Amino acid sequence: MAAILRTENLRVEYRSRESQSGAKVALQGLNLSVGAGEVFGFLGPNGAGKTTTMNVLLGYVNPTAGAAYLFDVNVREPIARQRIGYLPELTYYYKFLTAEELLRFYARIFEIPNAETERRIDQLLKLVELEHARKRPIRTYSKGMQQRAGLAQALINNPDLLLLDEPTSGLDPLGRMKVREIIQRLKSEGKTVFFSSHELGEVETVCDRVAILHQGELKVQGRVSDLLSEHQTNLEQVFLKIVGYQPQTS
Amino acid sequence: MLKARLILVLLFVVSFSLATYLQPVRAAREEAGGESGGVLALLLGDGRKMFANQFFAKADAYFHRGNYPSIFDNEPHHEENHMAGEAAHGEHAGEDHDEDEHKLAPAQDWIERFGRHFYPTEHVHLEAGGEREMLPWLRLSAELDPHRVATYTVTAYWLRSRLNKVNEAEAFLRDGLRANPNDPEILYELGRLFYESRQDPVRAKNLWLLARKRWQETEASKETPNKLLLEQILGGLAALEVQAGRPREAIPYLKELKAASPDPAEIQKRIDEILTGAVAPPAKSKE
Amino acid sequence: MNKILAVAGVVIKELYRRKDFYILFILTALMTLLLGSVNLFNDDRIVRYLKEICLLLIWLSTLIIAITTAARQIPFEREQRTIFPLLAKPIARWQVVLGKFAGCWLASGLALIVFYGFFALISASREHTLPAAHYFQALWLHWLMLGIVIALTLLGSVALTTPAANVTIVFILSVGILFVGEHLHKVAGRMSEPASTLVTLGYFLLPHLEFFDVRRLIIHDWPLIEWTYIGGATLYGLAYAAFFLLAACLVFRRKALN
Numbered sequence: 001m002a003a004i005l006r007t008e009n010l011r012v013e014y015r016s017r018e019s020q021s022g023a024k025v026a027l028q029g030l031n032l033s034v035g036a037g038e039v040f041g042f043l044g045p046n047g048a049g050k051t052t053t054m055n056v057l058l059g060y061v062n063p064t065a066g067a068a069y070l071f072d073v074n075v076r077e078p079i080a081r082q083r084i085g086y087l088p089e090l091t092y093y094y095k096f097l098t099a100e101e102l103l104r105f106y107a108r109i110f111e112i113p114n115a116e117t118e119r120r121i122d123q124l125l126k127l128v129e130l131e132h133a134r135k136r137p138i139r140t141y142s143k144g145m146q147q148r149a150g151l152a153q154a155l156i157n158n159p160d161l162l163l164l165d166e167p168t169s170g171l172d173p174l175g176r177m178k179v180r181e182i183i184q185r186l187k188s189e190g191k192t193v194f195f196s197s198h199e200l201g202e203v204e205t206v207c208d209r210v211a212i213l214h215q216g217e218l219k220v221q222g223r224v225s226d227l228l229s230e231h232q233t234n235l236e237q238v239f240l241k242i243v244g245y246q247p248q249t250s
Numbered sequence: 251m252l253k254a255r256l257i258l259v260l261l262f263v264v265s266f267s268l269a270t271y272l273q274p275v276r277a278a279r280e281e282a283g284g285e286s287g288g289v290l291a292l293l294l295g296d297g298r299k300m301f302a303n304q305f306f307a308k309a310d311a312y313f314h315r316g317n318y319p320s321i322f323d324n325e326p327h328h329e330e331n332h333m334a335g336e337a338a339h340g341e342h343a344g345e346d347h348d349e350d351e352h353k354l355a356p357a358q359d360w361i362e363r364f365g366r367h368f369y370p371t372e373h374v375h376l377e378a379g380g381e382r383e384m385l386p387w388l389r390l391s392a393e394l395d396p397h398r399v400a401t402y403t404v405t406a407y408w409l410r411s412r413l414n415k416v417n418e419a420e421a422f423l424r425d426g427l428r429a430n431p432n433d434p435e436i437l438y439e440l441g442r443l444f445y446e447s448r449q450d451p452v453r454a455k456n457l458w459l460l461a462r463k464r465w466q467e468t469e470a471s472k473e474t475p476n477k478l479l480l481e482q483i484l485g486g487l488a489a490l491e492v493q494a495g496r497p498r499e500a501i502p503y504l505k506e507l508k509a510a511s512p513d514p515a516e517i518q519k520r521i522d523e524i525l526t527g528a529v530a531p532p533a534k535s536k537e
Numbered sequence: 538m539n540k541i542l543a544v545a546g547v548v549i550k551e552l553y554r555r556k557d558f559y560i561l562f563i564l565t566a567l568m569t570l571l572l573g574s575v576n577l578f579n580d581d582r583i584v585r586y587l588k589e590i591c592l593l594l595i596w597l598s599t600l601i602i603a604i605t606t607a608a609r610q611i612p613f614e615r616e617q618r619t620i621f622p623l624l625a626k627p628i629a630r631w632q633v634v635l636g637k638f639a640g641c642w643l644a645s646g647l648a649l650i651v652f653y654g655f656f657a658l659i660s661a662s663r664e665h666t667l668p669a670a671h672y673f674q675a676l677w678l679h680w681l682m683l684g685i686v687i688a689l690t691l692l693g694s695v696a697l698t699t700p701a702a703n704v705t706i707v708f709i710l711s712v713g714i715l716f717v718g719e720h721l722h723k724v725a726g727r728m729s730e731p732a733s734t735l736v737t738l739g740y741f742l743l744p745h746l747e748f749f750d751v752r753r754l755i756i757h758d759w760p761l762i763e764w765t766y767i768g769g770a771t772l773y774g775l776a777y778a779a780f781f782l783l784a785a786c787l788v789f790r791r792k793a794l795n
Contacts, residue, residue: 058625060794078629086625092618094547096554108543109626153622163625312585316753322720358722361745365719367766368678369753385577386586409578418578 004161004192005034005057009066012052012216026052027216029066034194034209036160039187041203041224042196044213045243050196053213054165058086070161082110085159089166091146095139099130099149102138103156110157117156124152127182144175151182162186164195168202180206204228204235214243294394302395309333309387309404317370319354332375333384334400337407381412392426402426403439416447434468435476437461438483451490458487477510484510488520497524540628541636548640549647552606558648561598565652568594569659584663585756591659592752595652596679603645603683604707607690608700610637611789620794631786638691638782645683649676674762675755681774682749686711688781689744695789714746744777 009029016024027049034040044050055061056068059075073080093102100121107117125131128148133141138149147170154162167183168176183193183206197203203210204224211221219242220227224235231238294301311318313333354371357363376383388405391398402423409419420443426436441457444450462483469475484507491500501521508517552558569591577583611634614620623633653676661667686707693703717724721740725733748770751762 058621060621060624078627078632080627081625082627084625086622088618088621088625090618092621094551094619095617096551097547101550105543105547106622106626108546109540109623109628111539150622312757315757315759320720322717322723361741362719362722364766364769365745365748367762368748368751368770370757370759382578382580382583383585385580385583386575389577413578413580415578415580422578 002036003033003069004036004038005032005040005068005070005194007032007053007056007066007068010053010056010063010068011065012049012056012061013064025216027056027063030213030216030218032211032218032221034161034192036192037187037190038208039183039193039206040195041207041210042194042213043198043200043203043210043239044196047215048213048243049216050213051165052216054163054196057163083157083160084163085154085157085161086163087150087154087165087167089169091143091150093138093146093149093153096137098135098137099125099141099152100134102149103153106153106156112157120156120158124155127155128152128178143170144172147171147175148178151179159191161192161194164193164197166197167195168197168199176202200234200236200239210235212239212242219243298394299398302391302398302401305387305391305394306334306398306401309384309391312384312387313376313381315370315374315376317373333408334404337404377412379413381408384408392422396426396429399426399430399433399435402430402436406439406443410443410447416443419443419447432460432464434461434464434483435479437464438479438486441483441486445486445490451494455487455490458483458490462487480510481507492524500524540632541639544623544628544633544636545640545643548606548610548637549644552602552640552644552648557605558602561602562648562651562655565591565594565598566655569655573659573663582663584660587663588656588660588756589752591656592756595649595656596750596752599645599648599652599679599683600686600708600711602648603641603687604690604704604711606644607637607641607687608694608704608707610641610691611694612700612703615794624794630789634691634695634782634786634789638688638778638785641687641691642680642684645687646680649680649683653679668758670761671755674767675751677767678749678751678770681771682746684778685744685746685774685781688778688785692781692785692788695785695792711746714743715750718743718745719747744774748773 007030009031010027011025011029012027013023013025015022030049030053032053042050042053052061056063057070057075059078059081062076068075070080071083075081094105097105103121103124104117107120112120121134125134128151130145130148130152133145138146141149151167154164162183164183167179171179180202183195186193207224209221209223210227212219227238228235231241233241307318310333354366357366385405385408388401388408392401392405395401402425406419406423409415409422420440423436423440423443427433427440430436437457438461441454441461444457445454462480465476465480465483469479484503488500488503488507491497491503501524504517504521504524508514508521511517569587572590573587611620614623620633624630653672657667657669657672689710690703690707693707694700697703697706718740721736721743725736725740728736753759754762
């Protein structure tokens with residue numbers, strides 16, 4: 001299976017006054033591979049390097065060494081992001097735009113033809129249940145509505161790879177179910193989903209493969225079923241074991 | 251929400267009450283005397299004199315249709331601006347000044363050369379009624395500094411001589427007199443108005459005599475008295491008498507003028523002409 | 538180009554949904570109409586002072602609109618974090634910078650059209666003439682000047698830490714150049730070294746915004762400027778704007794987003 005997303009010896013260093021060497025290593029030698037059609041969970045405790053990896057994949061940050069590729073295009077090229085959709089953890093969109101205008105704007109960035117844009121906007125707003133608020137500015141939306149608008153913008157270009165950063169964070173149970181349904185639907189359409197999450201129960205349910213990151217290093221990468229059968233326990237326990245968590249004994 | 255509305259209403263009532271209390275107090279203070287000043291005067295304080303000078307210069311810039319040397323230009327700015335000079339010395343005064351004074355120095359570089367296409371560089375004056383465009387700045391200058399006498403006299407000149415607004419010129423001069431009681435320069439200009447524009451030599455003479463008297467009271471004792479003004483007053487009186495067919499009555503004025511004039515020989519010549527009966531009613535004197 | 542125009546479109550929408558432009562326009566209109574109602578020696582044909590004040594207000598207002606709009610674009614995108622979903626799309630940073638410039642410049646142009654339209658109405662109501670070609674030249678040059686200022690402000694917005702500092706510096710620089718830019722070489726001649734050399738350098742390097750200020754020609758009804766010189770000024774303005782934009786793109790390329 002061809003890798004839709006891959007990193008090769010990815011290394012990211014940040015300048016840090018606290019560190020003796022003057023640099024903090026956020027990622028060291030990361031080698032990830034995500035195949036087409038997979039739902040891939042990217043796990044790790046806080047500060048493990050998940051966000052840094054996302055930032056490199058999205059072109060926000062340049063790696064210190066190594067490379068990252070999306071559809072075999074180096075992530076430094078803007079065209080690498082032509083076939084991806086990105087849903088950030090927290091919704092940050094232009095408050096003065098309406099949901100419709102926001103989607104139209106992003107569609108234009110993707111150079112989607114006008115007729116197709118309008119069709120997709122109607123479809124997506126229906127999917128995320130924002131039809132009734134399409135002409136209202138986003139600043140009037142509730143948090144849940146803003147997140148649904150975020151989901152719609154992530155899907156506007158009918159992406160082959162969806163990058164989700166904590167997609168169910170802050171959502172109520174109904175919202176989480178909605179997101180799970182969308183992930184399942186995308187998978188059935190042959191799309192690839194790459195998401196980072198702390199909700200291990202959810203990851204166990206929806207993901208085909210996972211990678212666990214700890215202190216900038218990739219600790220394990222493999223099929224969920226293989227990990228569970230190898231460790232004979234649930235994903236949460238596997239995670240804790242791999243990151244070296246020792247429960248305090250009283 | 252109701253609380254906020256009530257507070258707003260209360261503030262409005264308080265403001266309105268304060269305004270109704272303060273307005274008569276202010277009106278009473280203005281009536282009692284002192285300068286009204288206006289809003290600008292209140293805002294600018296003593297700096298208004300500086301602004302008044304600036305706006306007076308602005309009027310001269312308008313007289314030159316925007317072409318005005320800056321303080322950075324190599325040619326020194328003419329001390330008495332043309333607009334005021336013409337008002338003081340008559341309409342032909344402008345022909346005497348050196349055209350080269352207003353010519354720009356050769357451009358030093360391509361930037362300056364190129365830049366000269368984007369602002370006025372020709373030396374021209376407003377004419378044919380266009381002089382009205384100076385009036386707002388002169389009015390503003392007078393508003394800011396009511397003691398700037400030249401503003402009144404210059405404005406009055408342009409109003410009556412080029413814009414055919416004699417009534418407005420007179421009213422403005424009287425405003426100047428209210429702010430500067432018995433100022434000889436304003437009195438002289440008012441006399442000119444009656445003499446040249448209203449053809450009323452009697453009132454003109456009375457005003458010039460008063461102007462002469464005020465000059466003696468206010469200027470004579472100064473270290474550097476305004477002798478030019480005295481010359482103008484006496485010259486005007488003398489010319490008036492000659493024009494009225496009473497040339498001999500001009501002699502005392504001419505004798506007084508001779509004492510003050512930088513060219514006494516010329517004045518003596520005029521006296522001699524009167525005495526020998528050779529004088530004819532002259533054309534308006536070149537002042 | 539489509540991407541650049543898409544970003545520009547968002548900037549324009551932002552401008553007309555904010556209150557700044559409307560407030561400044563209403564203030565300009567009110568002040569002009571108030572001053573126009575003053576009785577000046579019973580002469581209602583006096584118009585040049587009104588033109589001057591109206592144009593001064595227009596210049597101040599559009600300078601404020603241009604600088605404040607441009608100054609907040611990228612910093613607010615970073616502060617509000619809207620830059621992240623934007624750059625997650627197939628758009629390069631230089632396209633974002635150019636899009637912001639295009640949006641600010643086009644928005645300023647639209648504002649100028651409204652302001653100059655009002656100005657034309659006011660002067661035509663008194664002069665009973667409409668020198669359209671003259672007003673077009675003034676508007677065109679004014680728009681070019683705003684282009685230079687916007688490009689400079691965008692450079693400041695990626696190079697400096699706070700929008701407030703950027704606004705202050707650009708505003709002072711712009712007003713300073715308009716007032717004394719054309720005289721710097723004369724000032725330099727009266728100074729001693731090394732100040733003289735520095736000022737001369739500044740004279741040749743700084744953009745001469747006064748080329749684009751033809752208010753005196755408009756106020757005092759001077760003839761049209763030759764179109765060759767308008768063309769020259771256009772090229773001059775575009776060159777400076779391009780230079781500042783290039784610098785902004787280069788700086789933003791390396792800038793951390795958060």
